Amino acid sequence: MVYVILVYDIDENRVAKVLKICRKYLTWVQRSVFEGEMTDGNLELLQAELGRLIKDEDSVLFYITPTKKNFKKKTMGKSKEEGRNIL
Amino acid sequence: MVYVILVYDIDENRVAKVLKICRKYLTWVQRSVFEGEMTDGNLELLQAELGRLIKDEDSVLFYITPTKKNFKKKTMGKSKEEGRNIL
DSSP states (O other), rough: EEEEEEEEETTTTTTTHHEEEEEEEEEEEEETEEEEEEEEHHHHHHHHHHHOOOOTTTTEEEESOGGGOEEEEEEEEEEOOOOOOOO | OOOEEEEEEEEEETHHHHHHHHHHHHHEETTTTEEEOOOHHHHHHOOOHHHHHOTTTEEEEEOOOSOGGOOOOEEEOOOOOOOOOOO
16 A cells, blocks of 8 residues: 555646546545555556546646655645545 | 645735745745755744735645655656755
8 A cells, every 4th residue: 555645737628537537546635636545556547547648738746655654744724625535 | 854745725816925935945846836855943934934824715735754765756747847946
């Protein structure tokens, strides 16, 4: 298992599809940001799905860590986090 | 020292000021994302500066880890990273 923080910057023509893919694997935490625990296999699947969709001008960043315990998280302002998306 | 990933979602009326503050302390890596190594003291200063500026509808997420070595980073698509901003 790995813990993943994903931040995307995607052209508006493709952003709905990217959101849909990310929600299958991770939890939405803020505009442009998802995070969650996943298997290495699912991370590969997620990257493959995104790879087929995104274009050169898009960008997706993955921060991958063995465990959530490796970092502290702090939110300032409105916390927009939603519950875990079961799908 | 800590290594910080910062992701913001800020109303457009305030986003230029937030960018300016973040650039004083961190490196811009993608739209809405900064990261970098900083002292605990500078992290407090950064949070204080942002705290005075942002409103309830804004959101800033901090992922704080003792060392950059705690995570792997992967970029898909265009890599938009700029050099370290000295200011």
